[in-house]
Amino acid sequence: AQSVSQHNHHVILSEAASLELGCNYSYGGTVNLFWYVQYPGQHLQLLLKYFSGDPLVKGIKGFEAEFIKSKFSFNLRKPSVQWSDTAEYFCAVREEAAGNKLTFGGGTRVLVKP
Amino acid sequence: EAGVAQSPRYKIIEKRQSVAFWCNPISGHATLYWYQQILGQxxxxxxxxxNNGVVDDSQLPKDRFSAERLKGVDSTLKIQPAKLEDSAVYLCASSLGSDEQFFGPGTRLTVL
Incomplete structure (x- = not known):
């Protein structure tokens, strides 16, 4: 079965610092990859997704992620964070052979200090 | 466009009681999902x-959990009887085909 690992459970950083969140998955076949974000008091929403093509994908609010197939990774980055980026971030993977089922990582809580 | 609606937002019950959650997906979305999110996971x-057919229920504890989507629109998820370990947020999501899933606000269940 597919498993998704997010390396950091909690990240604390100051405004303007750079952010990188790791995500690794186990399945070796064709996958679609997602990052979801949950701001305090809000529901999960899509940050960005990768289906095919350019492995560097850009999402909303200045976030980007890079798919490295050889490393089974899909790390999320933002060059300069803002206080409003305080949220919980979830990586999710969908195996194309398994229908539309998403497997989520455990999440990373990010706190940006003003 | 209206998002995924869920009710109630919060529910507190005692173990061995029953509980039901309701979800109304985004209009036109044929695929509906129920997720369980335990704290810290x-x-x-x-x-x-x-629509109204089950595609995947492999991780549903069928001895106590049931779900239905009779008319292919809204859905209910029931737990009967509840256990302490069922305390979690229950999320409903919907999608149009195999693209992005849109999530509702969730129902936070506490089992005492």
């Missing part, structure tokens, strides 16, 4: 519907 799929 990512969401875990319980059941997936395509």
């Amino acid at each position: 990512g969401p875990k799929l319980l059941i997936q519907f395509q």
